[in-house]
Amino acid sequence: MKRLHPAIARCEGLSTFGLPIGLGVFILVAWQVIVRRAAVPQVILPAPTDILLSFDGILGVLAHHAWASGSESFVAFILAAILGATVAILLSMSKLVYEAIYPHMVLFQLIPKIALAPLFTFWLGIAAPSRLTYATFISFFPVALAMMTGLARADANALRLCRAVGANHWQTFFAVQIPYSLPYFFSGLKIAATMAVIGIVVGEFISAKEGLGYYILYAGSRGETAHIFAAMIVLCAIGLLLYGVTVMAERIMQAWWRG
Amino acid sequence: MASNFSEPVKHLARVLRGTPTFGRRVVLPALVAAVILLAWEYGVGLAHLPLMIIAPPSAVWDVIANNPGILMQQSLPTIEEAVLGFGLAASLGIILGTSLVLSGSLQKAFYPYILVLQLIPKVALAPLFIIWLGVGLPSRLWFAVFMAFFPVVISTMTGLMSADRNAVRLCEALTASRWQVFYSVRIPYALPHIFAGLKISATMAMIGVVVGEFVTAQEGLGYLIMFATSAAETPLVFAAIALLCVIGLALYGSVALAEIIVQKRLGVSITTSEF
Numbered sequence: 018m019k020r021l022h023p024a025i026a027r028c029e030g031l032s033t034f035g036l037p038i039g040l041g042v043f044i045l046v047a048w049q050v051i052v053r054r055a056a057v058p059q060v061i062l063p064a065p066t067d068i069l070l071s072f073d074g075i076l077g078v079l080a081h082h083a084w085a086s087g088s089e090s091f092v093a094f095i096l097a098a099i100l101g102a103t104v105a106i107l108l109s110m111s112k113l114v115y116e117a118i119y120p121h122m123v124l125f126q127l128i129p130k131i132a133l134a135p136l137f138t139f140w141l142g143i144a145a146p147s148r149l150t151y152a153t154f155i156s157f158f159p160v161a162l163a164m165m166t167g168l169a170r171a172d173a174n175a176l177r178l179c180r181a182v183g184a185n186h187w188q189t190f191f192a193v194q195i196p197y198s199l200p201y202f203f204s205g206l207k208i209a210a211t212m213a214v215i216g217i218v219v220g221e222f223i224s225a226k227e228g229l230g231y232y233i234l235y236a237g238s239r240g241e242t243a244h245i246f247a248a249m250i251v252l253c254a255i256g257l258l259l260y261g262v263t264v265m266a267e268r269i270m271q272a273w274w275r276g
Numbered sequence: 277m278a279s280n281f282s283e284p285v286k287h288l289a290r291v292l293r294g295t296p297t298f299g300r301r302v303v304l305p306a307l308v309a310a311v312i313l314l315a316w317e318y319g320v321g322l323a324h325l326p327l328m329i330i331a332p333p334s335a336v337w338d339v340i341a342n343n344p345g346i347l348m349q350q351s352l353p354t355i356e357e358a359v360l361g362f363g364l365a366a367s368l369g370i371i372l373g374t375s376l377v378l379s380g381s382l383q384k385a386f387y388p389y390i391l392v393l394q395l396i397p398k399v400a401l402a403p404l405f406i407i408w409l410g411v412g413l414p415s416r417l418w419f420a421v422f423m424a425f426f427p428v429v430i431s432t433m434t435g436l437m438s439a440d441r442n443a444v445r446l447c448e449a450l451t452a453s454r455w456q457v458f459y460s461v462r463i464p465y466a467l468p469h470i471f472a473g474l475k476i477s478a479t480m481a482m483i484g485v486v487v488g489e490f491v492t493a494q495e496g497l498g499y500l501i502m503f504a505t506s507a508a509e510t511p512l513v514f515a516a517i518a519l520l521c522v523i524g525l526a527l528y529g530s531v532a533l534a535e536i537i538v539q540k541r542l543g544v545s546i547t548t549s550e551f
Contacts, residue, residue: 032381032384033384036381036384036385037384037385037386037387037388037389039385040385040386040389041389060407061407061408113304116300116301116304116305117304117305117307117308118305118308119305120301120305121305121308121309124525127479127524127525127528128520128521128524128525129479129482129483129486129520129521129524131482131483131486131487132486132497132498132501132516132517132520132521133517134490135490135501135502135505135513136505136510136513136517138505139505139508139510139513140329211395211396211397214397215397215399215483218397218399218400219399219487219490222402222487222490222491223490223502229400230400233400233403234403234491236403237403237404237406237407238403240407242404242407245401245403245404245407248400249400249401252396252397252400253392253396253397256395256396256397257392257395257396260395
């Protein structure tokens, strides 16, 4: 990589960070001014300051619902990660099993599994277990599928080399296939992180007495649009936190594997 | 007894090994599907599970065969929302992605936001669309567009930026204009990315439509599922889910088909690795 002149480098940095921040500020200010000038009713679109102020009375309620949604999303995500990796490893043990099951996994990935949400409440009731199972169910497929793809794509030359130097099946598996599959596993995990939150929120839409999805629906029915936005901000924070944790875990894993 | 059982299995394995592509890729998964359907059908009966908890495939088929009218009536709005929603999201996404890439600095300003919007649970905004657009079709349609829009924008931007630098430089050296470079280099390089984005977008549009129908509860297969669940009519729930799967797979299939046609036209075979 060519080294840039310091002044140009500063300019580059300014445009990669300055431009997005500038745009963000511009949008917020425009939003505020337009809502105030056009006297848009709060129910339709509250101004950014209205949203900020609306946090004031509902902080406790919001924290309660955020904990419900956040902890459930996290547990579902971890369960999906463990189950996805385990199932992928088990199915990849035999080529016959892999080829028999793989197309079905792809099919399951493509169908609108969201439609199954009401069935889970029907089977498991309206409490947390049904939402947890549903969120685990929909975030399981990206992990399992990505891991299966990764295990199948391990470098053929590396596998042959291992066999040539007399490594047994297990040694090859742990020394070659698992490391090769890790990047795929993590890209599956990143999709699962968003799917877990989607699963919990949709579960809360359908039937719940707590959680941010329930709260958003409740605020919507009362026309408290500012509260919808406030809850949405918290929900985004949860989603990004889960995604951030995955990215961090990926970095740590990469550093550890190289060392 | 054991050898009797293992003999056909061994024979099957030999047959499958003999015809690697067709046998393994088509027959084997089809066999698994058949076994699962049979086990489902007879397992439900043997375990004496009530029809209300889980419906066997034959009961689901009965519902579809006996109520084509009501299922068709609820399918039409769902199909309309899914097709229109996906179409709008695809065209708007490609237009926005392309104009952002063409405009240099706007791209830098927007990119982080589009990336973040891709990651956040947008599904939670469904009630907002009801407030803005009511409980009718427009609100479900625009919610589906909102859900399906971002993958297309991101993939269009990534694709247009992924053009081989050497190819671009070669064209410029041959005094190709900016538009010529765009048409003959950037777009062909972008197409596999755009199609990968469109495939994600097709599934997201379905999520948007179904969640929209859950929340507005007016019409469509999503509404039918909610209604049938509350009435404990499980076979009807399964029938509606089966139809939704058909619609979702048809939408995805047409994108995949369009990709193959475009690749044939351009004379390139680029495989996108998606899972």
